[in-house]
Amino acid sequence: MAADLENPDFYVVAAVAAADLSAALEVAEDVSLAAANANAIGHRAGEAARGFRPITDFMDEVARDTIRLVRDINQEALAISRVSIRKMRSDTAWLRFENVKKRVNNDTTSRSLETVLERVSLMIREEHQLVERHLRNLMALLDEVELRMRAVRSVAASARVEAIHTGDYRPHFESVAETMDNAAEIIRERVLRNRRMFEQVELR
Amino acid sequence: MKATAIYDKSHRWIMFGRDPDKVGGIIDTNQYMIITRNHAFILDPGGIELFSSMLASILHFVPLDKITHLFASHQDPDIISSLGLWDQTLPNAKLMAPWMWEGFIRHFGCENIHYVSLPDQGATLRLDEVEFEFVPAHYLHSSGNFNVYDPQARILMSGDIGSALEKDGSPLFVDNFKEHVSKMQLFHQRWMPSNTAKNAWVERVRKLDVDILAPQHGRLFQGDDVKRFLDWFESLEVGLAKEGEYMSEKKIELT
Incomplete structure (x- = not known):
C-alpha cells in the first residue's frame, strides 16, 4: 500500500522530525554565539553590565544544554525511523509467510512455516516495543527542551529590564x-510542531 | 550520513555518503541529489540498508513532495534495492532507468512509482531551467547503463566508472591521482568487461565539458584529475581473464 503524504507513515514522520529539529540545532548554536558576544561586550561595559553577567552565563549554559538535547532528539528520531522501517519489512515478511501457509496442505511444511511465523511475530513485537521506547525517550527530551525554552523567555524579559541600566551599551x-x-x-514552536506530528500518526 | 554540496549556484548538487551508521559488510556508496526550483532528483538512491539514513539526510534539504524523480544507472542492489521503500514513500515519483532492466528492477518493488525506460542511445530530461543528459555507458560495467550529465554544473555522475575500493571515511575528492590509481585499478579491470565499450565511452566523455566526475563509490575527480582519469582509463586493459587466476582447473572446496 502506498504512503499517503497527507497521512504519512511513522518512519517518514520520524525522518521529517529529525531533519526539522536539526534546524533547531543551528538556532541553539546562534544563541551560544550571541552569549559569547554578550560576554565580550559585558567585559567592555564593565560595572554598567554587572547585572547582565548572570544572564550571559545562563544563555551560554542553556545553549549548550539545548545543543546536547537536540542532538539526542535527532538520534532518537533517527532510531525511530530506522526501527519502523525494519518493522515494516518484518510485517511484509509475515504477511507473505502467512499467505504461503494458507496455500500449503502438507502438515510438515505447514509446521515448519509456523516456526518461521512465530519467529517473525516475536521480531515484530520486539520492534514495536523498541519504537515505543524510543518514542517515550523522544517525548521526554522534547518536554525538557520546551521547559528550557520557557525559562529562556522569562530570562529574556529580565534581560530587557537589565539592558536599561547599561548606558551606551543598551542597544547591544x-x-x-x-x-x-x-x-x-x-525552538519551542518546532518542538510543539514535531510533538503534534508524532501524536497524530499511529504506529501500526 | 555526510551530506556535502558539490555545486551550489542556480541549482544544487548534494552528495551523500561516508555513512558512519552503515551496517558492516556492505560497500560504501555515494548518492547524489540535484535540487532545482521545483524538483529534487535523486541519482542512484542506494541499497535498502541505507534507506533510513538517506531519507533523513534528504529531508534536511527538501520536503518529500519536492522529490519528483529518481535515477538508477543500472540494476545492481547497491544502486536501487531501496526502490520498494521509495515506492511507499514517493508514490507519485518517476524512476528513470535503462529499458532493459525494467523487468528486473521491478523485483525490488515498484507498484506506485512510474518507471520511465531510458533508450539505449540516451535521452534528456528538463527540470525547471536545467536540461540533464542521460549519457550511454553500456557495459561499464552493466550491459545497460547510463551516466547523468549536467552541462550547467559541468558534473558527470559516472556511476561505477571512476569508482574506487577504499577504506570507509575516505576524503571526498582525489588529492593525489597517482596514489589513487592503486585503489581503482582492480575494480575497473575486473568489473568492466569491454575495451571497445570503454574506449567509446572515453571518446564520448571527452566531447563533454566536465569539471567534476562523480562516481558511485570512492572519491570524486575535479579539474585536471578528470582528464587524468580519462587518459588512465583509456590506456587500461579491462575485462581481463587471467590464465591461472580466474581460469584455474583447480576447484576450491567450500564448507
Whole structure:
C-alpha cells in the first residue's frame, strides 16, 4: 500500500522530525554565539553590565544544554525511523509467510512455516516495543527542551529590564535579549510542531 | 550520513555518503541529489540498508513532495534495492532507468512509482531551467547503463566508472591521482568487461565539458584529475581473464 503524504507513515514522520529539529540545532548554536558576544561586550561595559553577567552565563549554559538535547532528539528520531522501517519489512515478511501457509496442505511444511511465523511475530513485537521506547525517550527530551525554552523567555524579559541600566551599551544588550527570545520561540514552536506530528500518526 | 554540496549556484548538487551508521559488510556508496526550483532528483538512491539514513539526510534539504524523480544507472542492489521503500514513500515519483532492466528492477518493488525506460542511445530530461543528459555507458560495467550529465554544473555522475575500493571515511575528492590509481585499478579491470565499450565511452566523455566526475563509490575527480582519469582509463586493459587466476582447473572446496 502506498504512503499517503497527507497521512504519512511513522518512519517518514520520524525522518521529517529529525531533519526539522536539526534546524533547531543551528538556532541553539546562534544563541551560544550571541552569549559569547554578550560576554565580550559585558567585559567592555564593565560595572554598567554587572547585572547582565548572570544572564550571559545562563544563555551560554542553556545553549549548550539545548545543543546536547537536540542532538539526542535527532538520534532518537533517527532510531525511530530506522526501527519502523525494519518493522515494516518484518510485517511484509509475515504477511507473505502467512499467505504461503494458507496455500500449503502438507502438515510438515505447514509446521515448519509456523516456526518461521512465530519467529517473525516475536521480531515484530520486539520492534514495536523498541519504537515505543524510543518514542517515550523522544517525548521526554522534547518536554525538557520546551521547559528550557520557557525559562529562556522569562530570562529574556529580565534581560530587557537589565539592558536599561547599561548606558551606551543598551542597544547591544537589548539585541542580545531579542536574540534569546526569538531563538526560544523558534525552538519551542518546532518542538510543539514535531510533538503534534508524532501524536497524530499511529504506529501500526 | 555526510551530506556535502558539490555545486551550489542556480541549482544544487548534494552528495551523500561516508555513512558512519552503515551496517558492516556492505560497500560504501555515494548518492547524489540535484535540487532545482521545483524538483529534487535523486541519482542512484542506494541499497535498502541505507534507506533510513538517506531519507533523513534528504529531508534536511527538501520536503518529500519536492522529490519528483529518481535515477538508477543500472540494476545492481547497491544502486536501487531501496526502490520498494521509495515506492511507499514517493508514490507519485518517476524512476528513470535503462529499458532493459525494467523487468528486473521491478523485483525490488515498484507498484506506485512510474518507471520511465531510458533508450539505449540516451535521452534528456528538463527540470525547471536545467536540461540533464542521460549519457550511454553500456557495459561499464552493466550491459545497460547510463551516466547523468549536467552541462550547467559541468558534473558527470559516472556511476561505477571512476569508482574506487577504499577504506570507509575516505576524503571526498582525489588529492593525489597517482596514489589513487592503486585503489581503482582492480575494480575497473575486473568489473568492466569491454575495451571497445570503454574506449567509446572515453571518446564520448571527452566531447563533454566536465569539471567534476562523480562516481558511485570512492572519491570524486575535479579539474585536471578528470582528464587524468580519462587518459588512465583509456590506456587500461579491462575485462581481463587471467590464465591461472580466474581460469584455474583447480576447484576450491567450500564448507
